[in-house]
Amino acid sequence: MERNYTENEINEVATSLLDQSTSKIFLFYGEMGVGKTTLIKEMVKQLGVEDPSSSPSFSIVNEYESNAGLVYHFDFYRINNYTEAYDIGLEDYLYSENYVFIEWPDKINPLLPENATNIYIKANTNGSRNIKIKPMS
Template sequence: MTGVTNENGAFELTLHSTADLPATAQQIVSFADKQRIFLFFGEMGAGKTTTIKALCAALGVEEAVTSPTFSIVNEYRGKGNTVYHFDFYRLKSQSEAFDMGYEEYFYSDAYCFIEWPEKIADLLPEHFLKVSIDTLGETSRKIIAEHI
């Protein structure tokens, strides 16, 4: 499984099964370079959390990675990395992100994996890695990562 950089400079690949995720995650981390903020876009069930689990494993996280749907944020420790995993799906307003101190996380130089970033569009950093996941079939996905 090898991704390609398209004419716009985005990293693009097609996964045919979840068995492709470990290699894909390594490639995305390499493509991200020094970027630590990753925004995940895709419909419900597209595989955002599953992709984040693979990214966490690529960063050396050994504990179980679960969706922070109710807690909004989960913290993990990798090999020399801290990873914050956000799920803003249940946010009713951006003020809830203020209340949780989102800036402390986003500007900590830790990895921040953010699901449903459109819920906090006005609060997002200026630069990030946009990861779009499109469902192609029951087990196949197209992933595009691009620096914004």
């Protein structure tokens, strides 16, 4: 799936991602400031999380309770090596059967499961975003 969207359409994009994915693990690729966290916030909200969500840039992971169980949001921008993610028990989160949203997954490639959904976001010159979604293969 590929499409362009504006911030006004983020609700629709989040709904589509949650409805169409066969995985509860979502990997978000894109440059800094492209809207990864904004999209994740909307997805977390749609899962029934009532607490305000934010980027876990400094804590690495945020955990939320939702109607669908626990939701984990990781931001690996600040790690230096995938072993840091391994050391915090990432594999336990990935195989917990809960929703897992990961920003900067390229930093932990050796740990990524095969059943994840890859989401690539790019900024367009007109301010909209281009999103490509594909299962990991």
